[in-house]
Amino acid sequence: xxxxxxxxxxxxxxxxxxxxxxxxxxxxxxxxxxxxxxxxxxxxxxxxxxxxxxxxxxxxxxxxxxxxxxxxxxxxxxxxxxxxxxxxxxxxxxxxxxxxxxxxxxxxxxxxxxxxxxxxxxxxxxxxxxxxxxxxxxxxxxxxxxxxxxxxxxxxx
Numbered sequence: 001x002x003x004x005x006x007x008x009x010x011x012x013x014x015x016x017x018x019x020x021x022x023x024x025x026x027x028x029x030x031x032x033x034x035x036x037x038x039x040x041x042x043x044x045x046x047x048x049x050x051x052x053x054x055x056x057x058x059x060x061x062x063x064x065x066x067x068x069x070x071x072x073x074x075x076x077x078x079x080x081x082x083x084x085x086x087x088x089x090x091x092x093x094x095x096x097x098x099x100x101x102x103x104x105x106x107x108x109x110x111x112x113x114x115x116x117x118x119x120x121x122x123x124x125x126x127x128x129x130x131x132x133x134x135x136x137x138x139x140x141x142x143x144x145x146x147x148x149x150x151x152x153x154x155x156x157x
Contacts, residue, residue, distance in 0.1 A: 021131035022155040025050055025122035025138050030094035032143070038103030040143040044118075047103065051090035052124060052136035052152075054083040060133055065123045066093065066114035074115045081110045083126075083134065094118040123155065 032040030032047035040047050054060045060083045065075045083089060091108040094117065098104040114120065126134055131154050139149040 020125070020127050021129070021133060022123055022125040023052065023134060023136045023152040024155045025093075025124075025136075025152060027119075027121055028093055028138060029119045029140065030092050031118040032095075032141070034095055034097040035099060036103070038097070038141055039145075040141060042143070045143050047097075047141045048093055049090050049103070049139045049141075050093055050122065050124075050136065050152075051088055051139070052083065052134050053088040054085060054134055056129060056133050057085045058129075059084050060126050060129065062124055062126045062134065064112060065125070066117075066120055067122075068117050068120045074117055074120065076112045076115045079112050081112065093120075093122055124152075 028048035028050070029046040030048035032038075032044035038047050038049065052062070061080060062083055063080045065073070065079065068074055081089075087107075089105075089107045089111055091104055091111040092113070094114055096104070096109065096113060098106065098109050114122075124134065124136065136152040137149055138152060139147060141147045
């Protein structure tokens with residue numbers, strides 16, 4: 001009987017751990033000016049864009065957590081948003097740039113920006129489904145016209 005209880009507990013723990021996922025943004029710099037279609041001007045050196053995609057046919061509730069380079073938590077009090085089925089959202093993590101001439105789409109206003117600062121890291125977490133339900137990338141556009149992008153690594157739940 002004890003074996004069945006132990007196996008049952010392990011099965012429940014294993015199943016609950018599989019129903020969550022996260023993506024890590026190891027670094028971004030988002031000090032470029034707003035209203036410039038995402039191309040930094042002399043007012044800043046770089047515009048960062050985090051993009052995530054829901055690969056499932058159901059909405060996914062996500063939370064975003066931000067840290068500065070020294071490890072300080074700069075996550076806003078309200079840090080949860082919903083990513084609709086088969087949809088993507090791209091946002092600048094440090095500034096709101098959805099106004100006239102901005103580089104973010106209307107859905108980006110649903111994603112909270114970091115509470116303070118213009119550089120750091122981020123972690124996007126969701127519950128339910130699998131670790132592959134949300135995929136993402138980060139793009140950096142520099143003031144000299146160069147750009148770089150990379151896929152976001154999966155993290156632990």
